Amino acid sequence: MTDSSLGLDEPPQPKTAEAYRVLARKYRPQTFSQLIGQDAMVQTLGNAIRRDRLAHAFLLTGVRGVGKTSTARLIAKALNCVGPDGQGGPTIDPCGVCEPCRAIAEGRHIDVIEMDAASHTGVDDVREIIEASRYAAVSARYKIYIIDEVHMLSKSAFNALLKTLEEPPEHVKFLFATTEVNKVPITVLSRCQRFDLRRIPADLLAEHFAKVVTAEGVEAEPEALALVARAAEGSARDGLSILDQAIAHAGTDGGGVRADAVRAMLGLSDRNAIRDLFGLLLAGDAPAVLAALRGQYDLGVDPLSVLRMLLETVHGVTLVKVGAAPDPAHSAEEREALNEWASGLSFPLLHRLWQLLLRGHAEVGSAALPIEACEMALLRIVHAATLPDPGELARRLAEGSGPPVALSAGQGASSAPTSAPTVQEIAPPPPAESQQTPLPSDLSGLAEMLGHDGAHELEALVRNHLRPIRFAPPDLTISAARPLPADFVRDLSLKLKEITGQAWRIDTENAPGEPSLRERKQADAVAEREAVLASPLVKAALETFPGAELTGWTRQQNG
Template sequence: MAESQPYRVLARKYRPQTFAELIGQDAMVQTLGNAIRNGRLAHAFLLTGVRGVGKTSTARLIAKALNCVGPDGQGGPTIDPCGQCEPCRAIAEGRHIDVIEMDAASHTGIDDIREIIEAARYAAVSARYKIYIIDEVHMLSKAAFNGLLKTLEEPPAHVKFLFATTEVNKVPVTVLSRCQRFDLRRISADQLAAHFGRVAEAEGVSAEPEALALVARAAEGSARDGLSILDQAIAHAGTEGSGMVTAAQVRDMLGLSDRGAIRRLFAVLLAGQATEALAALRAQHDMGVEPAAVLRALLEIVHGVTLRRVGTPGDPAQSDEERQAYADWAAGLSFAALHRLWQLLLKGHDETTRAALPLETAEMALLRVIHASGLPDPGALAERLAGAAAGAPAASSAPPSSGAAPAAQFPADFRAMIDLVERSGRRQIALQLHDCVGLQRYAPPLLAIRPARPLPSDFNRDLAAALKAATGADWTITTDDGAAEPSLIEQQRAAETAARDAILAAPLVRAALDAFPDAELIDYRPRDARSA
């Protein structure tokens, strides 16, 4: 009976064998393909990125691309290595004599680099290029880097260096300047979930889409980490006999909170129901969810609701129920309330991760959120204090109203709004509004403008703050290059030009100019302007 093959983990079994299988790195593949087709190959490549995005796999693919000879043995370097010729198979199996892999974590010294320098002098045995792949290159010693510099700058024509690192900031700039650098991006959660779905299908395993989305989120952009989690999830599903990887199993395996339960907890926080909030936190803790994970999930909700508030499309990985809840919260919560929730929960998360009593610390953080929800808005409090200082009836002694605030009083038009901003002391912003922007839409508290000349990067933020202070409402300021009215200063100049042209066209003035050809109309201003 044939001996059974040892099990290979998914992260190794599904390592990319072609550039087409390398997910999330299209820009790098296109650049490399153009370089190969145009014969502009660098002598050293530096691949950097977070763990598990495919740095070492990419290095091996580049080695294949440079040494592939095609099925007929007559091919040259190609971005699509055949995978059938002897160089391709030998590199894939890690046995090619001219492709040398070295782990810089265990070979850090100058002696290891001297071996490379000496060997680099000799031609490749059977390949087109002798290739050195050095993983975690940032761990080489200073002496080792210095010893490599000369060979790295002027290597023999038959030698290529491929460096991989997760900490490119630790690589000396003298090395960086001698390499063609590729920054491999984090892989998006959507791409990872789709990839894990294909892997599960190839393994003959059924998986819920939500389960794959949870695995993708937990992977944090790393394909290798995600495949390891998926491997564990498949084993977990097999032990329960269902053969189906479910979202509940993944949450239980990773100690993740139930998203529905977290939404309910967020709802009771907003309602100020302390007893129910503490009970919900305890329930999650009893299920094995860490208190810090609960607070992190609440932070994700606040972030998601804030993105919906500014008009960002919903996450396609969310359920319809979750998207609807986010939309409802975004419609009912102001930016000030969302920012305050974020700061309170972020502080609570930080305290919980460092606390000796995590559960109790998380409970106190939730109570602080509930208590802060009853405090007056800082803007309203400032107005109340200003009114009291001016002798207005003190409203601070009255209990806070539970109803909606009275509607803000908005300026009648754009010009009146600019006057209000100037009267509030923000003269520079008022001047920029008058001279540098064209109006697209004025529908308080919405203002859409088109810059006529460059504005400061924080102009919209400062303008919204000035209008908030002046009107008490949260304003939304948008800018784009669409059609807009001329700026007010342009309108003013156009009116002055039209008035001047009308005067010059008057018969009496024309007769005067004909009689005195050198005469000019100077210092013209409308009558209202002269009397001002």
């Protein structure tokens, strides 16, 4: 009699669902070709393996999520791979199918020991490594120790490791990973081959995320992936975690991962709204600025996020103005807006906007009332935009073309209304008789002008020591390579303004400049003497009377 005839057979059991693996683990690189953004390191390792010039210890540094631990495991696979037929050697392209490759990928290889230094900081933990390293590998070509966050080891643990690290057994390799390389003793650094893993560019991350969502069968807008890549700040792991959350946030409505949903999830402001807000700031429309900010705040956007994106906008405009390559993450509409602003805004204004926004960001970050602090910061920018440029204002005031105008300390902004008069409107025209002497055409004329006015000491300094770099009265740039009296520039500019009736701008640069008037005359005298000596008559006389010299000849030294 069987169990089934008695009705004792077990009912069919449901299949156990496979545990979900987060994207950051599922798409961890298994080959060096899948390691994005680290081409220089991969090339160096490949050349070292092909030429059999393998270091005994590697130190991998970089910010979180750029692939330090993954790279360490890939190096372990590359060194211990035996190929599908079991006859292969170290290779930069491990097969991934041999037993060592599969065991290392699954974290179960007996000869590849991973240790977290954050939880094994003491000298006893290092002593265990030192003792075990004496014994040969059980089944692999190399016994490999991967120590993550190695900077967490204590000072005594580092000291205990030094001797073994410098002269390890031939069958042992050490792979260290750290996010804070400055905390690793220099004695350890000098014994390792160091690789600095760089932040992964946002465009490469976006391409990688596009492949991931395709493999996952999920639709995603390119702009949404660009937002995720920006939020990742160069970290593939952080980006995949955000993407995992975005896919879950999208749900099962079939709409896929949308940019607006990602912005809402991350608390980011809409970039179109930020561009509109930036334009209102430049226009000095205070009510509209406050309304736009409150609109973003009501949608749940953090004030710090608004200021941060305004800072990114100013930075983007500045990069466009200097001719930097366009950011691939920017949309065509955004690039058009940046180009338009770059053509219309000056560098001084962009730098002033940056400083004002940066100060506002710091204030909002520590304020008890963040949205109110953000409003005040933007109003400060609105009022600053209505005032003339500080450099232009200072130049005009120095020329005497207007009375002093009060500016608030630090920002060049005050509570002036948006219709504040410009410098040209408040400055009376200079009197026609203020110009007493025409501007000199060259340095010699400038020296003569000083001498005629009785400024003989300044005239002597100009003739003997001043080396011009740029002579364009009333602007003058002189060399600072030769020491000049401390008050020379100030005294000379004041005297020239007194003589000509115009303000002079005299700058100094650490460049050799042209020869001084005295050096020019000396060079001319030498050249003229050489020309006299080379003349046929003098040359014949000197040949006829050996030992004769040319005396009694001097070049007239007039200014």
